[in-house]
Amino acid sequence: MNMQTLHVDLAQRRYPIHVGSGLLTNKELWLPYLRGKQVLVISDENVAPHYLPPIDEALQSDGRQVGQLVLPPGEQEKTMLRFSEALHALAMLRANRDACVVALGGGVVGDLAGFAAACWMRGIDFVQMPTTLLAMVDSSVGGKTAVDLPEGKNLVGAFHQPRAVIADITTLSTLPQRELSAGLAEVVKYGAIFDEGFFAWLEDHTTDLLARRDEVIIEAILRSCQHKANVVARDETEQGDRALLNFGHTFGHALETATEYGSLLHGEAVSIGMLLAARLSAQLGRSTVHDSDRLGALLRRLQLPVELPGGHTPAYLLELMRLDKKSLSGALRLILWRGIGHAEIVRDIPESNVLAVLRA
Numbered sequence: 001m002n003m004q005t006l007h008v009d010l011a012q013r014r015y016p017i018h019v020g021s022g023l024l025t026n027k028e029l030w031l032p033y034l035r036g037k038q039v040l041v042i043s044d045e046n047v048a049p050h051y052l053p054p055i056d057e058a059l060q061s062d063g064r065q066v067g068q069l070v071l072p073p074g075e076q077e078k079t080m081l082r083f084s085e086a087l088h089a090l091a092m093l094r095a096n097r098d099a100c101v102v103a104l105g106g107g108v109v110g111d112l113a114g115f116a117a118a119c120w121m122r123g124i125d126f127v128q129m130p131t132t133l134l135a136m137v138d139s140s141v142g143g144k145t146a147v148d149l150p151e152g153k154n155l156v157g158a159f160h161q162p163r164a165v166i167a168d169i170t171t172l173s174t175l176p177q178r179e180l181s182a183g184l185a186e187v188v189k190y191g192a193i194f195d196e197g198f199f200a201w202l203e204d205h206t207t208d209l210l211a212r213r214d215e216v217i218i219e220a221i222l223r224s225c226q227h228k229a230n231v232v233a234r235d236e237t238e239q240g241d242r243a244l245l246n247f248g249h250t251f252g253h254a255l256e257t258a259t260e261y262g263s264l265l266h267g268e269a270v271s272i273g274m275l276l277a278a279r280l281s282a283q284l285g286r287s288t289v290h291d292s293d294r295l296g297a298l299l300r301r302l303q304l305p306v307e308l309p310g311g312h313t314p315a316y317l318l319e320l321m322r323l324d325k326k327s328l329s330g331a332l333r334l335i336l337w338r339g340i341g342h343a344e345i346v347r348d349i350p351e352s353n354v355l356a357v358l359r360a
């Protein structure tokens with residue numbers, strides 16, 4: 001086992017993010033984070049056949065009472081219906097307050113399982129075992145949990161921090177290339193909003209990232225998670241600069257909703273959204289076109305889409321953006337930038353400017 005560990009320091013407690021290879025098959029590492037006897041493992045149909053059996057075996061041999069819920073894969077399943085199935089699975093397990101939910105999968109499983117853990121008996125433990133790059137660098141860390149409604153992304157949810165995050169890069173060997181690129185979009189986000197040096201490092205390592213060279217992937221995860229841990233420690237419930245992590249997301253969430261959570265992956269929608277946010281910043285005179293071109297070039301080299309899909313009017317996308325959680329009293333509040341590494345929260349952006357970038 002090869003492992004490095006970071007921590008998320010919260011006001012009340014801290015929890016580890018373990019990153020490395022061979023972690024899931026090392027039960028001594030993760031069993032201690034599961035405090036009670038009862039464990040519900042939530043996964044999906046793409047992940048479970050590869051990675052659930054050894055986890056189940058480790059739990060059984062440790063004398064745990066184990067339930068399993070294996071969901072169909074995809075964003076379209078991050079619903080109230082699947083959430084209620086998770087609660088019923090906890091009920092079937094007769095889960096007590098010291099039961100634990102294990103989220104074994106990507107961000108969809110992690111967000112849904114975390115929300116079920118947040119709600120069962122007003123909150124029980126959960127452990128994140130992310131199996132996509134996106135979940136390793138972003139969704140498994142920081143305690144945002146949610147499900148979608150047809151009206152909008154992540155509209156129902158809670159802040160509920162995991163006991164631990166076990167990011168085993170061995171699982172990335174089965175991840176489709178398109179999903180790897182989607183995860184790289186969130187990696188680029190950290191460079192774009194906080195760290196020009198990291199952005200430049202990504203520009204220098206696109207080939208190794210796409211080829212999944214272990215050391216390069218581990219470095220990308222650790223540098224991303226360090227940024228996320230820092231901002232979550234400062235602002236756990238997004239009263240302030242945690243909102244910077246949503247660079248590109250107001251546009252992106254509107255696109256995901258418009259496409260009915262079907263054709264665009266979350267990371268792909270974020271890729272398009274980040275470039276729109278950068279272009280809007282340039283249009284408003286806050287940053288240079290050179291920086292948005294550099295962002296577009298990096299995203300393209302990472303095999304990510306950067307153009308709006310056709311078929312949705314700018315007015316409809318703007319309407320969806322108004323329901324974003326960052327909007328206040330119906331007024332748009334977006335994350336823009338002053339250039340690479342310098343994101344900022346901007347209020348009262350004229351809707352005519354937003355419509356102009358959506359049209360361009």
Ligand code: NAD
Binds near residue numbers: 047143
């Ligand atoms: P996902 O969970 O849908 O996983 C992507 C696909 O890869 C799925 O088909 C899944 O079955 C498959 N898969 C997962 N791991 C695999 C593996 N190791 N091998 C083979 N196939 C595998 O999507 P995602 O991109 O991981 O996460 C996106 C979700 O995360 C969105 O719902 C987004 O809103 C959410 N998110 C949440 C936060 C947060 O802070 N909570 C942050 C970012 C994104």
Ligand code: GLY
Binds near residue numbers: 138142242243
């Ligand atoms: N992914 C945004 C956040 O965790 O705040």
